[in-house]
Amino acid sequence: MSSTSYGLLCKELYAQFxxxxxxxxxxxxxxxxxxxxxxxxxxxxxxxxxxCLHPTHSSNLTQFALNGEILASRVKDxxxxxxxxxxxxxxxxxxxxxxxxxxxxITESLEAESCSLPTNRLFLTELFEEEITPDQFLxxxxxxxxxxxxxxxxxxxxxLEQQRLPFIEEKLRGNGSFATVYAVKIAKGHFYxxxxxxxxxxxxxxxxxxxxxxxxxxxxxxxxxxxxRVILSLAKHENIVRSLGSIIVGSSTYSLLMPLAICxxxxxxxxxxxxxxxxxxxxxxxxxxxxxxAGGLGFLHTQMRTREGDELVCYHMDLKPxxxxxxxxxxxxxxxxxxxxxxxxxxxxxxxxxxxxEVRVRGFRNWFARRVKAEPQNMSxxxxxxxHRFEGTxxxxxxxxxxxxxxxxxxxxxxxxxxxxxxxxxxxxxxxxEKYSGRRSDYRKSNGYDRFFVHDKHMSSAKVHHPAVKxxxxxxxxxxxxxxxxxxxxxxxxxxxLEDEVFQEQKNRCYAQAVEDNLKKTCKLYDDVIVDPGEPGxxxxxxxxxxxxxxxxxxxxxxxxxxxxxxxxxxxxxxxDPFKGCEISxxxxxxxxxxxxxxxIYTSESFLGSKDPKMRPAATxxxxxxxESRMLKSIALMEDYLVASTSGSFQYYLFGxxxxxxxxxxxxxxxxxxxxxxxxxxxxxxxPDGATVAFALxxxxxxxxxxxxxxxxxxxxxxKKLDLNSLDRPTTDIVHMAFQSDDDLYWVMRxxxxxxxxxxxxxxxxxxxxxxxxxxxxxxxxxxxxxxxVGLFTTFSPCYxxxxxxxxxxxxxxxHIQSLSRQNKxxxxxxxxxxxxxxxxxxxxxxxKILAVGRPQASHKxxxxxxxxSQKESQxxxxxxxxxxxxxxxxxxxxxxxxxxxxxxxxxxxxxxxIASLTADPHxxxxxxxxxxxxxxxxxx
Numbered sequence: 042m043s044s045t046s047y048g049l050l051c052k053e054l055y056a057q058f059x060x061x062x063x064x065x066x067x068x069x070x071x072x073x074x075x076x077x078x079x080x081x082x083x084x085x086x087x088x089x090x091x092x093c094l095h096p097t098h099s100s101n102l103t104q105f106a107l108n109g110e111i112l113a114s115r116v117k118d119x120x121x122x123x124x125x126x127x128x129x130x131x132x133x134x135x136x137x138x139x140x141x142x143x144x145x146x147i148t149e150s151l152e153a154e155s156c157s158l159p160t161n162r163l164f165l166t167e168l169f170e171e172e173i174t175p176d177q178f179l180x181x182x183x184x185x186x187x188x189x190x191x192x193x194x195x196x197x198x199x200x201l202e203q204q205r206l207p208f209i210e211e212k213l214r215g216n217g218s219f220a221t222v223y224a225v226k227i228a229k230g231h232f233y234x235x236x237x238x239x240x241x242x243x244x245x246x247x248x249x250x251x252x253x254x255x256x257x258x259x260x261x262x263x264x265x266x267x268x269x270r271v272i273l274s275l276a277k278h279e280n281i282v283r284s285l286g287s288i289i290v291g292s293s294t295y296s297l298l299m300p301l302a303i304c305x306x307x308x309x310x311x312x313x314x315x316x317x318x319x320x321x322x323x324x325x326x327x328x329x330x331x332x333x334x335a336g337g338l339g340f341l342h343t344q345m346r347t348r349e350g351d352e353l354v355c356y357h358m359d360l361k362p363x364x365x366x367x368x369x370x371x372x373x374x375x376x377x378x379x380x381x382x383x384x385x386x387x388x389x390x391x392x393x394x395x396x397x398x399e400v401r402v403r404g405f406r407n408w409f410a411r412r413v414k415a416e417p418q419n420m421s422x423x424x425x426x427x428x429h430r431f432e433g434t435x436x437x438x439x440x441x442x443x444x445x446x447x448x449x450x451x452x453x454x455x456x457x458x459x460x461x462x463x464x465x466x467x468x469x470x471x472x473x474x475e476k477y478s479g480r481r482s483d484y485r486k487s488n489g490y491d492r493f494f495v496h497d498k499h500m501s502s503a504k505v506h507h508p509a510v511k512x513x514x515x516x517x518x519x520x521x522x523x524x525x526x527x528x529x530x531x532x533x534x535x536x537x538x539l540e541d542e543v544f545q546e547q548k549n550r551c552y553a554q555a556v557e558d559n560l561k562k563t564c565k566l567y568d569d570v571i572v573d574p575g576e577p578g579x580x581x582x583x584x585x586x587x588x589x590x591x592x593x594x595x596x597x598x599x600x601x602x603x604x605x606x607x608x609x610x611x612x613x614x615x616x617x618d619p620f621k622g623c624e625i626s627x628x629x630x631x632x633x634x635x636x637x638x639x640x641x642i643y644t645s646e647s648f649l650g651s652k653d654p655k656m657r658p659a660a661t662x663x664x665x666x667x668x669e670s671r672m673l674k675s676i677a678l679m680e681d682y683l684v685a686s687t688s689g690s691f692q693y694y695l696f697g698x699x700x701x702x703x704x705x706x707x708x709x710x711x712x713x714x715x716x717x718x719x720x721x722x723x724x725x726x727x728x729p730d731g732a733t734v735a736f737a738l739x740x741x742x743x744x745x746x747x748x749x750x751x752x753x754x755x756x757x758x759x760x761k762k763l764d765l766n767s768l769d770r771p772t773t774d775i776v777h778m779a780f781q782s783d784d785d786l787y788w789v790m791r792x793x794x795x796x797x798x799x800x801x802x803x804x805x806x807x808x809x810x811x812x813x814x815x816x817x818x819x820x821x822x823x824x825x826x827x828x829x830x831v832g833l834f835t836t837f838s839p840c841y842x843x844x845x846x847x848x849x850x851x852x853x854x855x856x857h858i859q860s861l862s863r864q865n866k867x868x869x870x871x872x873x874x875x876x877x878x879x880x881x882x883x884x885x886x887x888x889x890k891i892l893a894v895g896r897p898q899a900s901h902k903x904x905x906x907x908x909x910x911s912q913k914e915s916q917x918x919x920x921x922x923x924x925x926x927x928x929x930x931x932x933x934x935x936x937x938x939x940x941x942x943x944x945x946x947x948x949x950x951x952x953x954x955x956i957a958s959l960t961a962d963p964h965x966x967x968x969x970x971x972x973x974x975x976x977x978x979x980x981x982x
Contacts, residue, residue, distance in 0.1 A: 047093040051133040057081050058130055062184070063209045063228050072187040072205035075230035075240070078126035087113035090125070094138055105147055115146050119153035123185050127158075131181040137174040144168060159186045159203035188288060190227060190298065192234045195287045206288070207231035209244060210717050212690050213741050215305070215363075220250045220384070224301055224670075224689060232286075246670055247285060250297045250384075254289075278344075280337030282366055282383040299383070301670040302366035304688060306380060306459075309367045310466045310474060312723070312773060313637075313672060313688060314621065316940045317470035319960040321528060321574060323619050324467045325567040328535075328560060330380040331460050334365065335557035337382045338456055342449040342553055354391035358447060359384060360455035361435040362462065369670075434478075435459065438494045438505050439547050450550040457543030457556070458493045461510065464536060468517050472832050477513055484509040493544060505544050514540065525574040531566035535559060608971035609930055615655040616641065620959040622942070624678035627729060629946030629955050631698060632967065633683055637672040638664040640685060642698075642708060643967070656967060662696075662708035675725045682731040682754065683708075691719035691738065695757060714757040723747065723772050724788075728780040733810065735786050736760070737772040747772030751786075751810065763808065765815065770804070781839045784811040787847075792833045803834045805847055807861045816861035820849055835879065841886040848891065853878040856908070856924055870910065872922050877906065880937060883945035883954065888976040892929075892945060892954065896937050903935040904928050905954065905970060929975050932956065932968055945972070952976050 058081060062071045082090070091109035095102050102108060116122060128141060144151045155164055159182055165175035179202075187207040188198055198204050210226040225247055232241040277283070288296040304313055318324045338357065345353035357364075360382070370379040437454035439445050465473045482491040484507070490496070494505045514536040522529030538559045542551040618636045625632050632643040641658040664673060664687070671687040678684075683696040692715040696708050724737040732754050740747040749763040749772070770790050777789040790804040802821035809815070835850040840858070849857045856879070858870040879895040880903075891908040909925040935941065939960040946953050956968040974980050 047135045047138070048133050050089060050093050051129050054081060054086070054129050055133075058126065070205065070208075071184055072207065072228075073126070073185050074187065074207070074228045075189070078123040078185060082116075082122045082125060084113050084117065087116055087122075087125075090129075090138075091142070094135065094142055102147070107147060112142065112146050119145070119156075121145065121153060121156060123158060124156045124160075127178055127182045127185050130184070131177040132174055134174070137169050140169050158182060159199070187228070187231060189240075190232050190286050190288065192232065192236070192286050193284070194235070195289060198288060198290045200291050208249075211249075212717060213720075214248065220252050223249045223251070225249045225298075246301045248299050248301045250299065252295045252297075254293055254295055278337050278340040279379065280333040280381050281340065282381045300368065302368050302381070303378070303670055303672055304367050305363050305383075306365040306367060306463075307362035310362065310462075311471045313674065315471040316621075316959070317473070318467045319619060319940070321567055321570045325564060325571065326377070327463060327467055328564055328567065330378065331463050332557055332560035332564060334380055334382060334459070335456060335553050335560055338452055339553035339557055341382070342452070352391075354449065356390065356447060356449060357382065357384070357452045357455070359433070360452055360459065361433065362459060365459070434481075434491045434493070436492070437547065438496075441496060446547075448547065450547050450552065453543060453550055453553055453556060454493075454547075456553065457539045460535065460556070460560075461493070461514070461539055464517055464532065465513070468520055468532075476832075480509045480513055481507065505546055507544070510544065511540055525570055527566065528570045528574060531563050531570060534566065535563045608974065609932070610969045611933070611966050612647075612656045612969075613966045614643075615657050616965070620965070621673065622676060623957045623959055624676050624683075625942060625944035625946070625955050625957065626678050626680045627944070627946060628680055628948055629944065629953055630680055631678060631683075632955065632957060633676055633678050634658075634957070634959075635673050635676055635685070640673070640676070640683070640708060642683075660708045662711075674722060677725050677727040677734070679727055679729060679731045682727060684725055684727050684734050686722040686725050686736075688721055690721055691716040691736075691760075693722060693725065693734070693736075695734075695754065712757065714752075716758065716760060719750070719760070720744075720747070724775050724778045726778045726780050726786065728783045730783045732783065733780070735763075735778070735780070737775050737778060737788070739773060740771055746770060749788075764813065765808075776834060777837055781844055784809055785839075785844050786810065787837075787839060789834065789837050803849065803851065805837065805849070805861060807839075807845065807847075816845065818847065818859055818861045820851065820857050820859070836881050838882050838884045841884055841889065848882055848884065850874075850879050850882060853880060853895075856910070858910075870922050872910070872924055874908075874924050874926065877926050878937070879906070879908070881943045882908070883943060885945060885947065885952065885976055887947050887952065890976050892972060892976075893926075894932070894941075894943055894956065895926075901936045901938065903932040903937060905930050905932060905972070907975060929972070930970065934958070934966060935968070 058073065058077070059065055061077050061081065062073055064070045064072070088109040091112045095109070100108075102112075116125065125141070128137060145153065145156065151168065160178075162175050162179060165178055166172065169175060169178075183201065183203055183205045186203060187205045188196055190196055190207065198206075207228045208225040209228045210224075212224040214222040214224050216222075227241065227245045227247060229243055230240045232245050234240070282299050282302075284297050284299055286298045288294075288298070290296070303309075318327060338360070341355040341357060343354070345355055347353065364382070364384040366381045366383050367378050368381060370377045433440075435455040435458040437447075437451045439447065439451060462474060462477065465477045469476065478491050481487060481493065482489055484495065486495045487507075487509070488496070493507055493510055495507050518529055518533045518536060521532040538556075542555060542559075614634075616634070618639065620634045621636050623632065623634045630645050632647075634641045634643070640662045642660040642662075643656055644659045647656045647659055664671065671689045671692070674686045674688045676683065676685045681697065681699045683698060684693055685696070686693040692713070694711050694713055696711040698707075720739045720741045722736050723739045726735045727733070728735075733751055734754065734757070735749065735751045737749055738744075738747050746769065749765065750760045751763060752758070752760045774791045775788050776791045778787070780786055786808045788806050790806075792803055802819045805818045805820070807816045833851050835853050837847060837849050840846040840848060843860075846858065846860045849859070851857065854874050854877075856870075856872060856874055876898050877895050878898060879893045881894040883892045884890075885892065893906040893908050894903060895906050896903050905928075907927045907929055909927070910922050911925070935956065935958055939958055941959060942957045944955050946955060951971065952973040954968075954970040954972050956970070958966050958968075
């Protein structure tokens with residue numbers, strides 16, 4: 042009878058444990074957090090446990106004057122709840138429980154300390170006096186023995202068969218040559234802060250960097266291990282990532298824990314902020330971050346000291362944007378970030394003991410094994426810093442020597458490369474980074490290698506002078522000069538300094554301190570620019586320059602300047618933070634702007650119902666402060682719904698913009714949907730009826746290039762993967778993704794400009810969710826023109842009503858009209874757009890006409906245009922035609938260099954074009970243009 046009741050109690054407690062486990066459905070990772078055993082095996086439950094073992098009518102406790110109450114108290118005093126929990130969870134047999142009770146609690150022939158966990162087979166065999174129970178016990182004890190991470194300390198773990206890691210979530214963030222990085226969430230109660238003398242009360246998000254140890258038994262490895270611990274404890278600089286602790290698992294894995302960054306600098310510039318900085322304030326903030334990097338590098342080089350006074354000189358040896366992490370700077374303001382150097386010390390460290398002149402050099406690469414990464418079949422997926430040559434873009438010339446002599450000045454070269462790229466990003470955005478890379482690798486003496494120096498064909502020597510770098514710097518300086526002579530001087534002071542002091546032979550190269558000092562001066566110049574930028578200048582084309590300086594411009598002035606139509610209304614936006622993006626609903630009733638952490642909603646009443654020249658948002662929503670390791674990534678908008686994704690992992694917010702049947706501008710009604718098992722959302726789109734949301738997910742270990750998913754609004758967490766044949770390009774290369782009907786999804790891939798690419802062109806895809814049929818179209822270019830400041834892809838729109846036919850504009854000057862249908866390859870039309878540059882196109886569903894936002898060839902001032910074409914009838918001209926451009930109205934204050942968003946909105950009553958300028962004051966504005974008089978032949982003025 043007692044055996045039966047004991048078995049029932051075991052089953053009951055087993056179910057309770059399963060319900061409390063973290064990651065309970067993952068048998069290899071499930072664990073019980075600290076306090077679980079004590080919570081379930083409370084005093085009353087323990088009394089039940091002992092009553093099942095020793096029923097009152099047959100109890101053998103009488104002779105010892107014991108009962109269940111006393112035994113329960115002894116368990117609590119000796120802290121044996123966790124041991125009993127493992128025993129109950131591993132076997133329902135009553136015999137082992139009797140053995141445990143008799144030896145530990147009744148006769149106390151064994152000390153409680155002998156039950157310390159994790160325990161070993163020798164003790165368990167002695168306790169249970171047989172072999173089966175020890176096997177069962179050892180197979181389950183790790184579940185109840187999760188690691189306790191101690192802040193700032195190294196925690197040894199003998200093996201994961203004895204203990205579990207306390208991570209309730211693990212998400213791959215990136216792979217490096219030596220480490221794999223995960224975003225992890227530590228369970229509550231398993232991150233102990235010795236300074237605060239307390240454990241975390243809520244889960245904590247951190248980054249974990251895993252290294253594979255190559256040889257932990259050698260004397261050198263042990264010394265390197267000790268140096269690593271010293272470095273991590275001494276690197277106390279705000280621009281250096283600090284370790285929050287570490288775990289060493291057996292002799293195989295070393296894991297560093299550090300604050301979780303929003304992203305690295307490479308992703309920040311290429312994924313999270315593709316547009317260039319629009320204001321001197323934004324540019325100054327980024328330059329200050331670059332100055333901080335120089336200060337952090339100088340600290341590693343000159344200011345590291347052990348407690349004993351030994352001098353440490355840390356060589357980074359791998360400084361590049363991917364190893365610079367971006368963190369929120371403790372401020373809720375958008376784009377207030379701090380950059381921190383990570384992965385430092387992985388190459389070499391100099392140690393000079395106090396009072397001695399001898400210097401010892403240690404290298405960590407002998408301790409950590411290089412990871413063997415599976416390369417994608419399509420080499421276009423390789424990072425921009427690894428084109429063709431598989432050697433780092435940011436490495437100095439001395440790295441090419443047969444016997445390279447690397448010093449702290451080698452890090453300074455890499456820092457200079459990073460700063461040059463950062464100034465490119467400020468002026469050109471993410472597109473500029475690709476163009477700059479192309480200029481370096483396409484230079485005739487670079488042999489296709491993307492570096493900041495030029496080497497000979499046999500790679501036997503290297504010249505530090507790279508003409509393409511200097512020419513590019515000149516272009517950046519000129520563009521800054523066009524805005525303000527003072528700002529041009531600020532940019533020039535840094536870029537020429539890089540050429541004169543950094544991009545030199547190793548012996549003539551400056552130190553990190555000199556770079557920091559130069560950037561401090563540049564920051565001071567930018568302070569003056571903000572106070573008084575001076576008169577902005579407009580860049581002139583070569584022809585205009587000649588005309589202006591010869592006085593001939595009076596004879597060639599434009600006579601057909603479009604007048605500002607009375608149909609154009611313009612209002613400015615009252616907001617100070619820089620916008621990251623904008624979306625406009627199809628009917629134009631809602632406009633959403635967003636920054637890194639804030640969404641602002643404007644309604645039609647914002648610019649129709651008020652005479653105030655400043656538009657004020659109808660609603661504002663801010664990403665929660667505790668999610669400081671995330672930022673808003675993408676937004677899609679319909680009349681009734683808004684979808685916003687965040688960085689880090691698969692997470693998106695679905696906002697309802699309807700209050701019953703009434704439109705609502707409130708952002709209070711939303712649902713958070715997340716799938717920790719899926720990667721970060723790179724792009725998203727929502728169908729016109731708001732019923733379907735499509736996601737392009739970034740690549741991970743399972744899907745190297747990423748994947749496309751979709752979910753219905755009614756079941757947002759039930760995401761389905763789109764069944765495509767293959768994705769041979771990473772989803773981060775998608776430059777446009779949108780629904781054109783409730784079931785028709787389109788996306789456009791950026792041109793593949795890698796040297797291994799067989800062709801250079803734009804790939805368009807169309808997928809019908811109704812039929813699961815997909816079509817694709819490649820518009821090829823004849824060359825890879827990195828000398829052009831304009832990329833190949835410009836804009837795209839499907840035609841109406843034939844959604845299989847697309848209009849694509851390339852290089853702002855050529856229009857292509859082609860069909861994606863395999864059955865209709867005859868529909869093909871392409872021609873140059875003479876005298877104009879077209880930046881956006883909009884196709885009217887009601888009237889079948891094409892509107893465009895563009896500019897005359899020799900001007901940066903923007904116009905609203907109508908495009909008309911006629912097919913040439915001659916046999917020789919088949920597939921070609923002529924595009925006629927009609928100027929409708931000017932868009933005062935909008936220039937081609939500004940980021941903007943456009944939308945043609947058509948209802949039964951009106952046809953309007955909305956244009957939102959994302960640039961800074963005083964040009965941040967909304968344009969509302971009534972285009973019905975131009976589209977509808979029956980509409981009278």
